[in-house]
Amino acid sequence: xxxxxxxxxxxxxxxxxxxxxxxxxxxxxxxxxxxxxxxxxxxxxxxxxxxxxxxxxxxxxxxxxxxxxxxxxxxxxxxxxxxxxxxxxxxxxxxxxxxxxxxxxxxxxxxxxxxxxxxxxxxxxxxxxxxxxxxxxxxxxxxxxxxxxxxxxxxxxxxxxxxxxxxxxxxxxxxxxxxxxxxxxxxxxxxxxxxxxxxxxxxxxxxxxxxxxxxxxxxxxxxxxxxxxxxxxxxxxxxxxxxxxxxxxxxxxxxxxxxxxxxxxxxxxxxxxxxxxxxxxxxxxxxxxxxxxxxxxxxxxxxxxxxxxxxxxxxxxxxxx
Amino acid sequence: xxxxxxxxxxxxxxxxxxxxxxxxxxxxxxxxxxxxxxxxxxxxxxxxxxxxxxxxxxxxxxxxxxxxxxxxxxxxxxxxxxxxxxxxxxxxxxxxxxxxxxxxxxxxxxxxxxxxxxxxxxxxxxxxxxxxxxxxxxxxxxxxxxxxxxxxxxxxxxxxxxxxxxxxxxxxxxxxxxxxxxxxxxxxxxxxxxxxxxxxxxxxxxxxxxxxxxxxxxxxxxxxxxxxxxxxxxxxxxxxxxxxxxxxxxxxxxxxxxxxxxxxxxxxxxxxxxxxxxxxxxxxxxxxxxxxxxxxxxxxxxxxxxxxxxxxxxxxxxxxxxxxxxxxx
Numbered sequence: 001x002x003x004x005x006x007x008x009x010x011x012x013x014x015x016x017x018x019x020x021x022x023x024x025x026x027x028x029x030x031x032x033x034x035x036x037x038x039x040x041x042x043x044x045x046x047x048x049x050x051x052x053x054x055x056x057x058x059x060x061x062x063x064x065x066x067x068x069x070x071x072x073x074x075x076x077x078x079x080x081x082x083x084x085x086x087x088x089x090x091x092x093x094x095x096x097x098x099x100x101x102x103x104x105x106x107x108x109x110x111x112x113x114x115x116x117x118x119x120x121x122x123x124x125x126x127x128x129x130x131x132x133x134x135x136x137x138x139x140x141x142x143x144x145x146x147x148x149x150x151x152x153x154x155x156x157x158x159x160x161x162x163x164x165x166x167x168x169x170x171x172x173x174x175x176x177x178x179x180x181x182x183x184x185x186x187x188x189x190x191x192x193x194x195x196x197x198x199x200x201x202x203x204x205x206x207x208x209x210x211x212x213x214x215x216x217x218x219x220x221x222x223x224x225x226x227x228x229x230x231x232x233x234x235x236x237x238x239x240x241x242x243x244x245x246x247x248x249x250x251x252x253x254x255x256x257x258x259x260x261x262x263x264x265x266x267x268x269x270x271x272x273x274x275x276x277x278x279x280x281x282x283x284x285x286x287x288x289x290x291x292x293x294x295x296x297x298x299x300x301x302x303x304x305x306x307x308x309x310x311x312x313x314x315x316x317x318x319x320x321x
Numbered sequence: 322x323x324x325x326x327x328x329x330x331x332x333x334x335x336x337x338x339x340x341x342x343x344x345x346x347x348x349x350x351x352x353x354x355x356x357x358x359x360x361x362x363x364x365x366x367x368x369x370x371x372x373x374x375x376x377x378x379x380x381x382x383x384x385x386x387x388x389x390x391x392x393x394x395x396x397x398x399x400x401x402x403x404x405x406x407x408x409x410x411x412x413x414x415x416x417x418x419x420x421x422x423x424x425x426x427x428x429x430x431x432x433x434x435x436x437x438x439x440x441x442x443x444x445x446x447x448x449x450x451x452x453x454x455x456x457x458x459x460x461x462x463x464x465x466x467x468x469x470x471x472x473x474x475x476x477x478x479x480x481x482x483x484x485x486x487x488x489x490x491x492x493x494x495x496x497x498x499x500x501x502x503x504x505x506x507x508x509x510x511x512x513x514x515x516x517x518x519x520x521x522x523x524x525x526x527x528x529x530x531x532x533x534x535x536x537x538x539x540x541x542x543x544x545x546x547x548x549x550x551x552x553x554x555x556x557x558x559x560x561x562x563x564x565x566x567x568x569x570x571x572x573x574x575x576x577x578x579x580x581x582x583x584x585x586x587x588x589x590x591x592x593x594x595x596x597x598x599x600x601x602x603x604x605x606x607x608x609x610x611x612x613x614x615x616x617x618x619x620x621x622x623x624x625x626x627x628x629x630x631x632x633x634x635x636x637x638x639x640x641x642x643x644x645x646x647x648x649x650x
Contacts, residue, residue, distance in 0.1 A: 157336075161339075161626055162339065163583045163621065163622060164580075166583070166621055166622055169602065169606065169618065170347040258603055280472060281477065288466075289473075292463070292466035296463070307457075
C-alpha cells in the first residue's frame with residue numbers, strides 16, 4: 001500500500017526536480033505537497049463534477065455553521081395564520097417564505113438551513129467514532145495477529161451478519177433518541193469496514209524494512225503502531241470515509257424519518273420529510289421536495305468526492321470500495 | 322467441504338446467539354424494563370407485582386436464559402399495544418414483507434444487467450454517461466424520499482399507480498388457496514410497483530455500476546481477446562464469454578442484498594402504508610412496544626442470517642476456489 005500511495009509523491013518530486021531542482025532537493029516534502037495539491041485541483045477541474053460537489057458541500061457547511069444567522073426566521077416559530085404557504089408567498093411583516101411554510105406555519109428555508117447542522121454533524125461525528133474504533137481494532141488485529149486478530153475479526157463478522165438498520169432501531173428505541181445516541185449507534189455501525197482495511201494494510205506493512213528499522217532502533221510497540229504504521233495507511237481510509245459519510249447521512253435521514261433521530265424540536269431533513277407525509281395528498285409538494293433535494297445533493301456530493309478521491313489516490317482502490 | 326460447512330454453520334449459530342443477546346440487552350439498556358409494562362400512575366405495589374410477574378427481579382443471566390428458552394418456542398411475550406402474542410402479529414405481516422423484498426430484489430438484479438451491459442459496451446458515449454450519472458443519483462436518493470416523490474408524481478399527478486395498499490399473494494398461496502392466489506397476482510404486482518421501485522433504486526444503481534465495471538474488466542481479459550480473434554461475433558463474445566463472468570460479483574452479493582433491501586423496506590412500507598413488518602415496527606417504535614420490536618427484529622435478522630448461510634453453501638458448490646480460500650471472497 002505504501003508504495004502505491006508513495007507513487008504519486010515520487011512522481012511529483014520527479015517533476016519538481018525537472019522544474020527547479022534546488023528547491024525540490026532542499027525541501028522535497030513542501031514542494032511535493034504543493035505539486036500534489038496542484039495535481040488534485042487539475043484533476044478535479046478536469047472531472048468537473050467534483051467541483052460541483054466541493055461547492056455544494058462548502059455551502060452546506062456554511063449553512064450548518066452559520067444557519068442561525070442566515071435563516072430568515074426562527075425555525076421553530078409557528079405562525080398559524082400563514083400555514084402551508086406556497087413557496088415565494090409573503091410572510092409576516094413584509095418578509096417572504098422563499099420555500100414556503102409547513103403545517104404549523106414554520107419557514108421551510110430556515111428549517112432546511114438548521115437541518116444541515118444535524119446531518120453534517122451526525123455524519124462526520126459518526127465517522128469519527130466508527131473510524132477511530134475501526135482503526136484501533138484493525139491496527140491491533142493486524143499487528144498482533146493470533147487470538148487478538150481472531151476475536152476482533154469474528155466480532156466484526158457477527159456484526160455484519162446482522163442487518164444494521166435493525167440493530168440501530170433496537171438500540172435507539174430503548175436508549176431513546178438524541179444526537180449523541182444517534183452518533184454512537186451510526187458510528188458503531190461503521191467500524192468493521194475500517195477495521196478490515198486497516199488490518200490488511202497493517203499485515204503487509206508489519207514486515208516492511210522501515211517498520212523493522214523502527215523496531216531495531218528500540219521503538220516501543222505503541223510508537224511503532226501509531227507513529228510508523230498508522231500514517232502510512234491513512235490515505236485509502238479517506239476514500240472509505242467519504243462514501244461512509246454519504247451512507248451515514250442516508251441512515252440518519254431514515255432513522256429521523258422513523259422518529260428515532262433527534263428530539264422533535266430540532267429540525268432535521270429526515271423528520272421534515274416524515275412531517276410532509278400528512279400533507280402529501282393535499283399536494284403540498286414543497287414540504288416533500290426541498291428536504292429530499294437537500295439530502296440527495298449532500299449524499300451525491302460525498303459520493304462524487306469519494307469517487308474522485310479514489311481515482312486520484314489510486315485507481316486500483318476501486319476494487320475495494 | 323465438510324469442514325467448511327461445519328465452520329460456517331457454527332458461525333451462524335454464534336451470530337444467532339449474538340442477535341438474541343443484543344435484543345435481550347436492548348430491553349435492559351433503558352433501565353428497569355418494568356416501567357414499560359405498567360401505566361404511569363401505577364402504585365409502587367403494582368410495579369413490584371409486575372416486576373415479579375414478568376421475572377425482572379431475577380438475576381440477568383437467568384432472565385437471558387429464560388428469554389432464549391421462550392424464543393426457541395417462538396414466544397416473544399405479549400405485544401404491549403395489541404395484547405396478543407408478538408410473534409403472531411409479526412408472522413401475519415411477514416408474507417407482505419417477503420413479497421415486497423423479493424419484488425424489489427428481482428427489479429434490482431434483473432434490470433441491472435441490461436443497464437450495466439449497455440453502459441459498458443458503449444463506454445464513453447452518451448449512453449454510458451447517462452446510465453452512470455443515473456446510477457450515481459440512484460445511490461444518493463433516500464429510498465423513502467423516492468417513495469414520496471413517486472406518490473406525488475405517479476399517484477397524485479398522473480394517477481397511474483395505487484399509492485397505498487396491498488393485495489396478498491403469498492398468504493392465500495400458503496394456506497393452499499392457489500386459485501385465489503393467482504387470481505390476485507396481477508393486482509398484487511400492480512400494488513407492488515411503486516414501493517418496489519422505491520426499495521430497489523439504491524441496489525439497482527449499485528448493481529448497475531457493478532455489472533458495468535466488472536464487464537469492462539472482463540472485456541479486457543485474454544480469453545475475450547482470444548474469442549474475438551477466433552472471429553466470433555461481438556454478440557456471441559458478449560453473451561457466451563464475457564457476461565458469464567461479469568455477473569459473478571452480482572451473484573455473490575445476492576445474500577447481502579437482502580440486508581440492504583431490508584433497510585429500505587422498513588421505511589418504505591411506512592411511506593406506502595404497506596401492511597408489512599416495517600410498518601408494524603414503525604408503529605411499535607412509536608408506542609415503545611418493545612416485545613413487538615424484538616419479535617420483528619429477531620425474525621428479520623434470522624431470515625437474513627439463514628439466507629446468507631444458504632447463499633454461502635450454494636456458492637461453495639458453484640465455485641470450488643472458495644473452499645480452498647476457506648471463506649467467501
